Amino acid sequence: MADILGTFEQAVLLSVLRLGEDAYGRAILRGVQERLDRDVAAGAVHATLERLAKKGLVASRLGTGTPMRGGRARRFYKVQAKGVRALNDARATANSLWHGFGWPLKGYF
């Protein structure tokens, strides 16, 4: 089994996956906020991307700058095969945990 992903890591990886070629910092941040339906700190997404890169789940490359960014380049991220495996494992684990339960839970209280 690949790395066990936390919820936030899954949200970041899924946002990168969904954005495809356009997955750079600000777009990923927006994607994570939409996915989790709450405000998310830019620093938290950056730290997570750094951790995922260290684990080999994502790779990054620098693009080109724009005047709006003061000429500073965008860093684009791409999910690696190991990242896809980790997401699949996370989903399988959740499915297995929930096996035998309906959703939403009803009638227990």
Next chain:
Amino acid sequence: MSVTANPPRWAEALLRALLKPGDFEGVSGDLLEQYRDSIHPARGQLRADWWYATQVFTFVSPGIRLFAALFSAQFLVRTATDWFQPPATFFFRSTISTALGIGILVTAGFWAAWRSGSFATGALAGTLTAGIASIASIAGAAVMLAVWHDPQTMAAIRSSGGFAEVISLPLFMVLPGALLGACGGIASAVLKKLLA
């Protein structure tokens, strides 16, 4: 949308110091893009600058926050023992709490410099640790005072230097924090060289 609006220079400088050199361009570009594209036009200069500064502080690593929590905790424990168990002489307690404080700030500097590979990061880590801890310590002491302000405790507070000292001491630690963090940073650089 304004391509000429700029966030505060100090905040950009702080962001540069908090990030690894290879990360600054992408991260600062993202923040600048959002600042110019949506935040500045919607909120104006002052509130946009505030937004930028708060974003920069989200890049303070959890490690620094942990050291700040430790520093603040040791300060509050010392304050509480002085208030509730006043000693005949403060020398022993002062020695212990000073040593602990120095140890935490030097370790914060050492840790940050070890991770980043730059001894200057140690000074920044020491400053941030002491700065964040000072806010937490003052807030914690104020809560303690709000809860315990009976005559006996008030007398103990006066005999231990007064509440003004409890408020000012954490703030006075910011500059020494920078120096001690730098010492930790230098120690880290020396150890790295020796190991290499």
